[in-house]
Amino acid sequence: MSEDTRTAVLTPTGRLNMVAAPALKSLIEESVADGRDRVVVDFSEVVFIDSSGLGALIAGLKCTRQSGGDLRIANVPEQVVAVLRLTNLDRVLRAHPTVAAASHEW
Template sequence: MIAVSVEEREGYSEIVVKGRLTMTGVGHLKSAVADVIARGHRLLVLNLRETEFMDSSGLGAIVGCLKVAREAGGDLRLGHVSERVGAVLKRTSMDKVLAPNGADLGDDA
């Protein structure tokens, strides 16, 4: 199960993903990103602190969200990445593409 929420911050929108980011839940993330961008917000931070697990579908969705944000003239950064998700990003070398926003990958504290 997955829960995706959006919190407006000064200068950016924070998208919080709780649960398992797998094939069955990626639609929620993509929809949230599309809604935020449609409202005119271009700078996004994806908070993965409470993301328990991510498979290749989740990784693909994050890359797709990055592309959508950049095509809209914005950017997407990662923040508060859980240890398990950070390990997936490092194993796939996506930690180089998906730059963290002031939080170390694998730092869920």
């Protein structure tokens, strides 16, 4: 499988909260099940994230890594960066400036 077919770019919109988080988690799991275990979550359309959204990202990270891939985040707004820093998740989910930067060298 080539690198391009192993990579999925997911772009959630609006608020990544307890309403939207399960759908993101499912999309990540479906991507991995389809053989796309390198997932980039593009946050360019996200305005808010809460603990449910963080949980979906961590579950997605675990899912991708168990399949030999990875989960990366890109175009992360300052509100999301602040939440990642407050929870120390910025150490696990490093924010990349663009989708291309996040998927570089896979």
